[in-house]
Amino acid sequence: MPHLLQGLHHRIHRALGAACIATVALLAGCGTLPSQEDRPETHSIAPSAQGPLGSAVVPLAQQHPGKTGVVAIDDGHVAFGARIALARAATRSIDIQTFIWHNDATGTLLFDEAMRAAERGVRVRILLDDLNTVGLDPTLALLASQPKLDLRLYNPYAGRSARGLGFLADFTRLNHRMHNKSFTVDNVVAVVGGRNIADEYFEAGADTGLVDLDVIAFGEVVKSVSSEFDLFWNSPSAYPAKKILAGVEPESRQALARRAQTIRDDPTTAKYADAIAHAEVVQRMLAHTLQPEWTTATVVHDDPGKTLSPETRTELLLLPKLMTAFGKPVKSLDIISPYFVPGNAGTEALASLAKQGVQVRVLTNSLAATDEKSVHSGYVKHRKELSQAGVQLFELKPEAAPIMARANEIGRGSKAGLHAKTYAVDGRSIFVGSFNFDPRSARLNTEMGLVIDSPAMASKLHAVVGDAYPSIAYRVTLAEDGSLRWADAGGKVYTTDPETGWLERTFVDIGATLPIEWLL
Template identity: 45%
Template sequence: MSNWHRPRFPGMVTVLIAVLVMTGCALSRMTDRNESRSLPANQTADTRLGRAIAPLADAHPGESGVVLLENAHDAFAARALLAEGADATLDVQYYIWQYDITGTMLLDVLYRAAERGVRVRLLLDDNGISGLDEALAALDTHPNIEIRLFNPFVVRSPKWIGYVTSFQRLNHRMHNKSFTADNQAAIIGGRNVADEYFGAGQGALFADLDVLAIGPVVHELSDDFDRYWSSVSAYPVATILPEAGEEDLARVVETAKNCSASSAASKYICAIEDSKFLNNLLAGNLEFTWAPVSMISDDPAKVLGKKPKNGLLSRQMAEAMGSPERSVTLVSPYFIPTKTGVEIFRDLERKGVQVRVLTNSLEANDVAMVHAGYAKYRKPLLEAGVQLFELRKLPGSESVEGDLQKSLMGSSSSSLHAKTFAIDGKSLFVGSFNFDPRSVHINTELGFVIESPELTQVVENHFEEQVQVTAYEVVLDSAGDLQWIERNGEEEIRYSHDPGTGLIKRMLVSFFSFLPIEHLL
């Protein structure tokens, strides 16, 4: 009898079935989890930060002090020094935290803060912590450090297996980014914790953008951190990761020591040593812009597929920023307006509102699928009257040409990563929100709405300067076809296809544009 119909690899089939059964199991319910909350600001008023900030806040009642952190090295140093300045608590929340130079060094400053008695709470999205399981489990053994993973994977390696049976749950991620010391000072914005976010030096403002804040908005942010920390999606690492011991913690500390002593870390060490940030902050000499600032964020229940009333950042942002009357300046690395967004922009243009958009060019974009989702809207946007600019690939940034995996999935190292919106020269949004369906419907996001004409003007002026020297302007020619204009001083170069790209990449983007995946991007 023929046996052609029998499985040829019964062992492999058995393993596959076992994996599917295992990954199909739901996360276990949490029955034992310590509950904690941020310390009220009046309980941290006598910390170094509290004493330094109180006179400034008292002189500006109802307003928050804001500093834009545009330089990458300054943004790294500000986080490290803010941790060194903390006396009571550190509440830290991130989407990506890599075990590279900057990630290792910032874990070390958290550890050293815990060593001197600071309570450290670290909340990380489980999708962006590749290679960190052992280090996190070890740090969590410290009596002053508690770490939780948001929406964790059951199978630790390879994690992609979880998407096979739990895609609906795991597709929702916590994209929030915040770093708060003593409920007195905080940093939020577009940067995750990884070398590519802190390596741009004196690059363009829009390579990435963070905000340092003091005042009432910090207390709002601390309350929001508590909401995520106590949500049903935040699992203590001890319930997810293998048990660690004292020797594991010692190994993590030694790794950090070796990292800091390496030549590769020297530029970050110098950034910290040369920075006057902490001294100026503690001495009350840091120059803040004072303005009404509102924190807006998604309800963490969004990852469960729920949409609580007024619990979506997109709705809060629309309410906070109102109806534009003169201008909208939008910066987003991953920009997918959808048909609805195009119609919104068209209506604004009809009302005389100038709409300008800066996003990544194809040569700079690190996620080809996302670019495909955007590219099909270029003509409709231009026909609607939108001024469209695409940032060129900055020197030193990675190319997606040579790495198909990064082209498909994204390496988070594109030359443009800032997410900001400026309205009417009066209001400014800075945060984690991209203008795409994923930020609107799938991931949770966080940001500040800053009602400051001064800072809004700074961003708008930088926009005008940057697009002239670092971006292509996308226009329609007389035949209605796309053209890219590159300006280099008096020289003007026109391209009839995406500049700096090969035929294969353009074909790949064209193929992706036909796939019915826009709602996932």
């Protein structure tokens, strides 16, 4: 009899669960995604020595066969200006892959620039993850209506309203996102890094500026960046925006142009125009005077199958490829990751390296600087074990330099946050890309980046981490009683997370006790 009652209870529970899901789906207006049967498959256009970019880059690359030219960009204004200048120089193609594209000042200007390129005959392909597109549908519908501009939404919401309920109804699928970022022009120049397209990522936000890193690449690796784009573009999760946005009234072309012109004319946003006018890296490229570092670079990325299949084979995931490309650290491992959630396995691996004599150093956001308090809860539970093993932990201050040296351009009351995801091994090679050191990047989202053999860049990163304390970061240490301490530049020592309130700390402490680390 007890077994019968248990079985009945189980069936009732499942039936109620199914009914709840069905109700949520109905409330969310969740339809089904359109068929992909008639979706055309397109690929990157072969590079050419024609046009301003091709004539500048192709001959230079031919002088360095098999090599990649790289230039790092750590200034958000320069990163924004470079994208605008590259788009304006395009004559054949622009391929943009991104996780976020906001309708703010920088986002509007880049929307307008993409339209302008398409209007003059450039083939523009935009692959945009659909998680953060709330309120964008009219603008996206406008872009999708331009004959030379092809927009696809990655892993989209079937229903465009009540997204929160839609997310719950289709949680397993929609919890997997495309976090990749690349900006490739004429298939001869590619920008790869951690920046999304929004004001805060270009240090133009009124409230927050994010410290980030991009690499402009030329030569051999660009074809691999384009191949990665094509793989995701033609994947089952990339849906033509025209089908997803059927019935949406597009924003008028004139309205977008007016919004963009208003931004260009506004004295308070003159820094954007200045960034465009002084995109020195692109101007030097076009003038044939740019001297990048020529080296070996490798694209590492997840397979898009990771989005739909949790059982994606390990060899198709980015993390094992990254570890293979780097090799085992012997002397040093420097990690810059805004969301650092090593988990038990990662903590054990880093602790083991430190105990073997490898200098392991981590620069991540402090609780006061992070924009994701819940993610921070997955980090705090491992701080003590990492410190005990000899891993050096540095936490970025919210008023961190060098970004705050430009605070008058960002806005009063601004704070800095870390967004760069970059790692260096033994002062010889460096990763720049979208991969955070956390379970979400490892298991849920798709990611990409470049592994660059560059002692110069790796040594610079090593120095940045080494110089972080005391100028821009607190150093986390252990007291004699085993509790954590935060050291400041002035010799002040904190016994709790600096510049935070008890409510923030309590929220994070509670989060650290919950079984949610796999989601972070």
